[in-house]
Amino acid sequence: MKKISLFSGKALAASFTMALLILLSINAVLSGEQSPKPIPDNVLKILDNSCGKCHNQGGSGAALANLNLTKWDNYDAVKQGKKAEAICRTITTGKMPPKSFIKKNPQAIVSEEQRAIICNWSKQ
Numbered sequence: 001m002k003k004i005s006l007f008s009g010k011a012l013a014a015s016f017t018m019a020l021l022i023l024l025s026i027n028a029v030l031s032g033e034q035s036p037k038p039i040p041d042n043v044l045k046i047l048d049n050s051c052g053k054c055h056n057q058g059g060s061g062a063a064l065a066n067l068n069l070t071k072w073d074n075y076d077a078v079k080q081g082k083k084a085e086a087i088c089r090t091i092t093t094g095k096m097p098p099k100s101f102i103k104k105n106p107q108a109i110v111s112e113e114q115r116a117i118i119c120n121w122s123k124q
């Protein structure tokens, strides 16, 4: 019998692979799987300046336990997503940087423009 080329071994394997990839991506979307959230340079610059003193390696223990910017790459995608949200939230509510710190380090104040850059990134 003559083989129909569409169903030849290779084409079949290719369609099977495609179907599998489509199913996998649907599954990823449905399960809410997150992709990693690296900190872009423009955001990192602001965080280093305003938060680094406590949240970069060598900072304060309590701060690092909550957020260690130096070890960001070690956080999994879900944790990065949650921390990014918390970064935007704490700046927006004025919890971070702590008021007592800003008093002595006014250069650490996050401007409205900087806050917008950070929150836009966190909500991406």
Ligand code: HEC
Binding pocket: 047, 050, 051, 052, 053, 054, 055, 060, 062, 063, 066, 067, 083, 086, 087, 088, 090, 091, 095, 096, 097, 098, 101, 110
């Ligand atoms: C003077 C030190 C200091 C600076 C500067 C600082 N933090 Fe913190 N941060 C802390 C400490 C201490 C904690 C843990 C205790 C607490 O939650 O208040 C904390 C906790 C946090 C938390 C977790 C707590 C929560 O409510 O989710 C986030 C997120 C955070 N900081 C973000 C930031 C960001 C963003 C900046 C800069 C804009 C910043 N911090 C600047 C000391 C600091």
